[in-house]
Amino acid sequence: MLLSCENVRKTFGATVVLDDLSLAVDEHQVVALIGASGSGKSTLLRCVNLLTGIDDGTIRLDGEDITDPRVDPDRVRQRIGMVFQSYNLFPHMTVLRNITLAPERVHKRAAAEIRAQALEWLGRVGLADKADSYPDRLSGGQQQRVAIVRALVNSPRLLLLDEVTSALDPELVGEVLTMIRGLKDEGMTMVLATHEMGFARQVADRVVFLDGGRVLEEGPPEQVLGDPTQARTRQFLARIIEAGRL
Amino acid sequence: MSDQLHRPSEIQRGRIAYRRRQTIRSVLLAALSTAVVGVLLAVAVTGAPGWDRVRQSFFSPEVARRYLPDILEGLWLNVRLLVVCAVLALALGLLIATLRTLRGPVFFPVRAMATGYTYTFRGLPLIIVIYLMAFGIPGLRLQGTPGVLVLGGAALVVTYGAYLAEVFRAGIESVHPSQLAAARSLGLTYRQTMRHVVLPQAIRRVAPPLLNDTVALQKDVGLVSLAGPIDAVRAAQIGVAQDANYTPYIVAGVLFVLLALPLIGVTDWVTLRAARRQSAGA
Structure with a gap:
C-alpha cells in the first residue's frame, strides 16, 4: 500500500x-474522489x-507516518x-524554468540532464515550442499540461x-485528460479530485x-457511478446528470 | 491583410468623420482654456501690489548667475549622496522585509527588532534623525567616527530603509498563497520559496512605489545640509545670507525639479509597463 x-x-x-x-491507495492505482463542493476532496489532497x-x-x-511532527515535510513533498485547479505556474519564469526549478534546487540534479528531460516531456505533450514562453502566453490547457510536467520531472511516487x-474551457479539457490517461498507462499512482464523472469512469480503478x-x-x-448503493450518492449523480455532466 | 482591402461602410465613414471633428474641437477648447488660465494667473501675479519687490528678491537674474556655479557644485554632492543612499536604503529595506518573514522561535528577536525598527523610523521625523546622528554620534567622541556627511547619509538610509521595508513587505504579502502552495508542493523549502518564487514577484510588483520613494529621497537628500555639508541647499543658503536675496533658493529648487524629472519619467514608465503587463496577463 502506497498511501x-x-x-x-x-x-x-x-x-x-x-x-x-479512511482511504487506502495501492501502488499503480488511480483513485477518483467525487462529491459536492465542500465535501472535503481538495482538503484531503492538501492534507x-x-x-x-x-x-x-x-x-x-x-x-x-508523514503526519508525525518530527517528519520533515519538505522531504515528504519531494x-x-x-x-492545482488554477495551474499555479510561476508567472515570472519561462515554461522551461518552471519545470527545471525543483529538480535543480530540491533534487540537486545536473542542469543539462534536467533540461534535456524537461524538453523531452514538453515534446511529448506537444509543447516543445513553448519552452521559452512565459505562462501568460499559454492557454489554460497548455498551462495545466506544463503544471503536470512540472510535477512529473521530480519522479513522484504519488501524483x-x-x-x-x-x-x-470545455474544448481544452480533452488535452489534459488525454495526458492523465497516458500517465495511468505508465503506471503512475494518482489520487484525483474531479467533477468529470465520465473521465472518472474511464481512468479510475476506484x-x-x-x-x-x-x-x-x-x-x-x-x-459507484452506475449502481450506487447510497441514497446520497444517487442524489449527487442525479444532479450531475441533470447538469449534463455525465 | 483583409483590413487593407476592407472599405468602411457609409455609416462607419460618417462615424469617423464625426469623431475627427470632435477631436479637433477638443484640442481647440483645451488650447483656449489654457491660454485664458495662463493670462489670468500672469495678470494676478504681476499685477499684485508687491510684485516688484518679490521679483527683485526672488527672481533676480543677476543673483542667480552669481550663485549658480556654487549651487551646481553642491548639487553634484546631492546626486552622489542620492545614488549611494538610494542603493543602501533599498538593500536595507529588502533585508528588513525579509527578516520579518523569517519563521521559527529562534528568529523571534530578529523579527521583533526588525518590526521595532520599521515602527520607530517611520514615525521619527527625518530632521530629528539627522540631528541625532550628525551631532549626537560625534558627541560620543569615539575613535573613527565618520564625518557629518556620512552620518547625515546614514540618517537618510535608516529613515528611508524603514519606508522601503514596508513597501517590500506589502509586495511579499501580495503574492498569492497559491504560489507558495505550488512551490512547497514541489519540495522547495520555505527559504527557497521566498528566494525563487515570492521575492522576485514581490519586487516586480512594488517597483513603481519603490521608485516613487526614491523620488522623495531625492528631495530629502537636501536636508543633510542641516548637518553642515555644502550641498545645493546649503550653497543657496550661503548665497541668500550674503546678498539678502532669495533667488539662490529658487535656483536650487529649479535644479532639484530638473534632477527629479528623469527619475519621475522612469517611475511613470515602469508603472505603465507594470499596469500593461497585469492587464495582458491572467
Whole structure:
C-alpha cells in the first residue's frame, strides 16, 4: 500500500471538513474522489501533501507516518507531486524554468540532464515550442499540461490532481485528460479530485464518494457511478446528470 | 491583410468623420482654456501690489548667475549622496522585509527588532534623525567616527530603509498563497520559496512605489545640509545670507525639479509597463 489515510480529522474553526476519513491507495492505482463542493476532496489532497495539518488520525506514505511532527515535510513533498485547479505556474519564469526549478534546487540534479528531460516531456505533450514562453502566453490547457510536467520531472511516487480541469474551457479539457490517461498507462499512482464523472469512469480503478468529510461509498467506477448503493450518492449523480455532466 | 482591402461602410465613414471633428474641437477648447488660465494667473501675479519687490528678491537674474556655479557644485554632492543612499536604503529595506518573514522561535528577536525598527523610523521625523546622528554620534567622541556627511547619509538610509521595508513587505504579502502552495508542493523549502518564487514577484510588483520613494529621497537628500555639508541647499543658503536675496533658493529648487524629472519619467514608465503587463496577463 502506497498511501493510507487512517481516521483523518480536519477542522476549520467549528467546521469539520474531514470527519474520521479512511482511504487506502495501492501502488499503480488511480483513485477518483467525487462529491459536492465542500465535501472535503481538495482538503484531503492538501492534507496528504502536508500543505495543511490534520487535527487527528494518521497519513502514511510507503508505510511511514508523514503526519508525525518530527517528519520533515519538505522531504515528504519531494516524493509527492501535486497539480492545482488554477495551474499555479510561476508567472515570472519561462515554461522551461518552471519545470527545471525543483529538480535543480530540491533534487540537486545536473542542469543539462534536467533540461534535456524537461524538453523531452514538453515534446511529448506537444509543447516543445513553448519552452521559452512565459505562462501568460499559454492557454489554460497548455498551462495545466506544463503544471503536470512540472510535477512529473521530480519522479513522484504519488501524483495528486486537484480538479485539474475545472478552470478550463470545455474544448481544452480533452488535452489534459488525454495526458492523465497516458500517465495511468505508465503506471503512475494518482489520487484525483474531479467533477468529470465520465473521465472518472474511464481512468479510475476506484471511485470514492465523499460526503460531509466522510467516505460514504467506494468501489469500482461502474458500481459507484452506475449502481450506487447510497441514497446520497444517487442524489449527487442525479444532479450531475441533470447538469449534463455525465 | 483583409483590413487593407476592407472599405468602411457609409455609416462607419460618417462615424469617423464625426469623431475627427470632435477631436479637433477638443484640442481647440483645451488650447483656449489654457491660454485664458495662463493670462489670468500672469495678470494676478504681476499685477499684485508687491510684485516688484518679490521679483527683485526672488527672481533676480543677476543673483542667480552669481550663485549658480556654487549651487551646481553642491548639487553634484546631492546626486552622489542620492545614488549611494538610494542603493543602501533599498538593500536595507529588502533585508528588513525579509527578516520579518523569517519563521521559527529562534528568529523571534530578529523579527521583533526588525518590526521595532520599521515602527520607530517611520514615525521619527527625518530632521530629528539627522540631528541625532550628525551631532549626537560625534558627541560620543569615539575613535573613527565618520564625518557629518556620512552620518547625515546614514540618517537618510535608516529613515528611508524603514519606508522601503514596508513597501517590500506589502509586495511579499501580495503574492498569492497559491504560489507558495505550488512551490512547497514541489519540495522547495520555505527559504527557497521566498528566494525563487515570492521575492522576485514581490519586487516586480512594488517597483513603481519603490521608485516613487526614491523620488522623495531625492528631495530629502537636501536636508543633510542641516548637518553642515555644502550641498545645493546649503550653497543657496550661503548665497541668500550674503546678498539678502532669495533667488539662490529658487535656483536650487529649479535644479532639484530638473534632477527629479528623469527619475519621475522612469517611475511613470515602469508603472505603465507594470499596469500593461497585469492587464495582458491572467
